[in-house]
Amino acid sequence: MTLVVQKYGGTSVGDADRIRAVADHVARTCRQGNQVVVVVSAMGKTTDDLIRLADDVSRTQPPRELDMLLTAGERISMAVMCMALADAGIDAVSFTGSQAGIITDTAHTRAKILEVRGDRLRQALDEGRVPVVAGFQGVSTARDVTTLGRGGSDTTAVALAAALGAEACEIYTDVTGVFSADPRVVPQAQRLRRLSFDEMLDIAASGGRVLALRSVEFARNHHVPLHVRSSFTWEPGTWVVEEEPTMENAVVTAVTHDTSEAKLTVSGVPDHPGLAARLFRALADQSVNVDMIVQNVSQHGTTDISFTVPTTDVPTTLQTARAFGAEIGAKEVVADAGIAKVSLVGAGMRSHPGVSATMFETLAAAGINIEMISTSTIRVTCVVRADAVERAVQALHTAFGLDGA
Ligand code: ADP
Ligand code: ASP
Ligand code: MG
Numbered sequence: 328m329t330l331v332v333q334k335y336g337g338t339s340v341g342d343a344d345r346i347r348a349v350a351d352h353v354a355r356t357c358r359q360g361n362q363v364v365v366v367v368s369a370m371g372k373t374t375d376d377l378i379r380l381a382d383d384v385s386r387t388q389p390p391r392e393l394d395m396l397l398t399a400g401e402r403i404s405m406a407v408m409c410m411a412l413a414d415a416g417i418d419a420v421s422f423t424g425s426q427a428g429i430i431t432d433t434a435h436t437r438a439k440i441l442e443v444r445g446d447r448l449r450q451a452l453d454e455g456r457v458p459v460v461a462g463f464q465g466v467s468t469a470r471d472v473t474t475l476g477r478g479g480s481d482t483t484a485v486a487l488a489a490a491l492g493a494e495a496c497e498i499y500t501d502v503t504g505v506f507s508a509d510p511r512v513v514p515q516a517q518r519l520r521r522l523s524f525d526e527m528l529d530i531a532a533s534g535g536r537v538l539a540l541r542s543v544e545f546a547r548n549h550h551v552p553l554h555v556r557s558s559f560t561w562e563p564g565t566w567v568v569e570e571e572p573t574m575e576n577a578v579v580t581a582v583t584h585d586t587s588e589a590k591l592t593v594s595g596v597p598d599h600p601g602l603a604a605r606l607f608r609a610l611a612d613q614s615v616n617v618d619m620i621v622q623n624v625s626q627h628g629t630t631d632i633s634f635t636v637p638t639t640d641v642p643t644t645l646q647t648a649r650a651f652g653a654e655i656g657a658k659e660v661v662a663d664a665g666i667a668k669v670s671l672v673g674a675g676m677r678s679h680p681g682v683s684a685t686m687f688e689t690l691a692a693a694g695i696n697i698e699m700i701s702t703s704t705i706r707v708t709c710v711v712r713a714d715a716v717e718r719a720v721q722a723l724h725t726a727f728g729l730d731g732a
Contacts, residue, residue, distance in 0.1 A: 330452070330493045331356065334366040334462065334484035338501040339558035340404050341371040349499075349558060350411035353457065357417060362452050364491065365419075365459040366484040367408050369400025374463075374477070390435030394464075394474045397436075398424070401461035401480070408459050419457040422447060424464035424472075429483065431465035431473045434614075438465060438473035440482065440545075443490035452491075460487065478539035485542045489549035496551050498538065503557040504564030505530065505537055507729040508582045512717050516724065517731045519580065523570035526580050526674050527553075529706045533670035534585025543567070576675035578682060579727040584716050586667045588618060588635040590698070593648055595658025596632055598625040602655055603632060609647050615640045619668075619701045619710065629658070633699065635710065638664060666698065667716035670708040671723060683707050689726040695719050 333353065340346050356363050369377075377396050381388050405421035412419035428444030451458045462480025467473045475482050481498060488496035505527065506516040522530075524547035531540040537555060546553050546567065556564030596602055603622065610617055620634040636644050641662050648660045676682050683700075686707055690697055695718065699710035711719050724730060 328360060328362050330362040330364070330491060332364045332366060332484050332488040332491070332493045332496045334480055334496065334498050335368065335558055336480065336498070336500045337368045337371050337373070339499050340367055340408065343407075345558075346370075346404075346407055346411045347414075350408065350415045350417070352558070352561065353412060353419075354415040354417050357457065363457050364448060364452070364487055364493070365408065365457060366462045366480055366487065367401060367404040367459060368462050368480040370404055370407075373400040373403070391471055394435045394472055397474050398461065398464040398472050401463050405459045405461045412457060412459070417457055418455065419459050420451050421459045421461070422451075423461050424483065425466035427458070427460045427487070429465035429486065431467050431475070433467040433469050433471070433473070435467075435471070435473055437476040438467060439541075440465060440475070440486050441468065443486050445487065445490045448487070448491065475541070476539070478536060479541070481539040481542035482545060485545045485549075485551050485553070488551045489545065493551070496546065496553050498542075498553060498555045499558035500537060500555065501557070501559065502537065503560060503562060504555050505535070505567070505581075507580065508720055508724050509535065509584065512584065512720050513582070513724045515730045517729060519565050522565060522567045522580065523674055524567060525570060525705060526672055527567045529670070529672040529703070530581050530583055533583040533672065533706060533708060534587070534668060535581065535583040538567075570674065576677075577673050578675040578679045579671045579673040579729065580675075581672050582720050582723045582727070582729065583670045583672060584667055584720050585670075586713055586716060587638055588666065588668060589638045589641050589662055589664040590633055590635050590666045590710065591641075591644055591648060591660065591662050592631055592633040593652055593657050593660050594631040595629045595656075596652075597655060597657075598628055598630050605655075606632065606648065606651050609651055610636075610644060613643050613647050615644050615647070619699050619708065621699050635666070635668070635699070665713050666710050667713040668708050668710055669716055669719040669723065670706055671727065672706050674705050676705050676707075685726060686723060689722050690719060693718055693722045695722075 431438035553567040
């Protein structure tokens with residue numbers, strides 16, 4: 328018998344009708360002779376609503392209590408899903424992340440999975456039952472409930488697929504697969520039939536939120552094929568798999584964008600060895616996730632350092648960078664939230680020069696100024712003004728021939 332893990336995102340379980348539709352699909356998959364493990368997200372915008380509630384109630388929000396609150400969303404979904412499955416004639420049983428044996432570190436709100444002890448799930452499967460697991464959560468080595476960061480239900484699903492040796496992990500969402508750009512921004516974006524883990528990693532890392540980055544890392548490390556598809560049309564979607572030697576690599580596969588970061592600039596930094604090391608060590612010690620970094624050419628013995636961080640990390644970053652600036656006699660530290668990143672991703676870039684040049688020419692022709700640039704073997708990223716980013720994505724999508732026929 329084939330085992331599949333099916334993960335359903337927030338929109339897919341957004342109301343009673345959606346939950347019944349998903350239950351019917353799970354029942355159909357079982358009747359076709361498969362074993363199924365279901366992973367559910369919180370219904371609709373429940374997680375956002377719970378975060379708003381915490382913001383209304385508290386300025387301090389102890390991370391342990393925030394996690395306790397947020398895990399409630401997925402708990403509702405798993406229970407109602409089991410009820411709908413019972414109506415569809417399926418013997419289903421719900422498990423919280425903790426009950427499913429998902430053991431994490433103690434980093435509340437962004438915990439990492441350390442181990443999956445899936446024995447209760449295996450037992451349920453052996454008894455012919457369908458386990459329904461609450462996504463996005465686990466239990467820490469200190470026995471507290473933790474969450475895995477936004478979009479973390481994808482990671483739950485892939486971790487369970489790896490631990491249980493599933494044939495594939497199906498990610499059901501509100502689009503029919505992974506597209507050449509966010510279809511909300513580029514209506515003519517094309518669905519990609521097949522993608523390598525490496526390309527999907529860069530797409531997820533540069534803002535294509537259709538899969539959480541950690542879930543793709545997990546899938547690549549544990550060789551779990553992913554199938555991203557729609558819970559509205561049920562048609563086959565995008566497969567994310569190991570790169571095959573015969574795989575045809577497009578020069579540019581996708582254009583992504585990300586509006587979740589801000590740019591910080593420390594100006595007037597004395598040009599001495601070791602100062603950048605001290606700044607970024609101090610930020611790392613505060614668990615700030617620094618992304619792009621640019622240091623200007625030194626003038627009159629001082630230099631400017633700019634870098635991007637998640638908007639949520641701006642208060643901590645400002646505090647840390649200002650303390651550092653005062654210590655070393657820097658001129659000022661400013662934060663700019665009005666930026667966005669636009670990226671090109673494609674495995675074919677490895678063997679095709681000139682992609683960056685075409686990118687810069689396209690942005691110039693659209694009158695869009697580039698503030699920062701970074702590249703990797705299969706990605707080029709530019710920081711632009713946030714209010715220009717959608718125009719940038721559209722122009723690049725057309726320039727690189729992704730609009731289709
Ligand atoms: P879920 O709640 O199912 O986890 P998400 O909202 O996390 O769904 O992810 C699906 C959304 O990702 C889509 O509605 C789409 O707007 C967005 N998205 C961004 N980039 C892409 C892309 N390249 N391909 C497909 N969807 C994308
Ligand atoms: N409910 C969580 C979130 O909205 C986890 C998820 O949906 O994957 O981020
Ligand atoms: Mg998601």
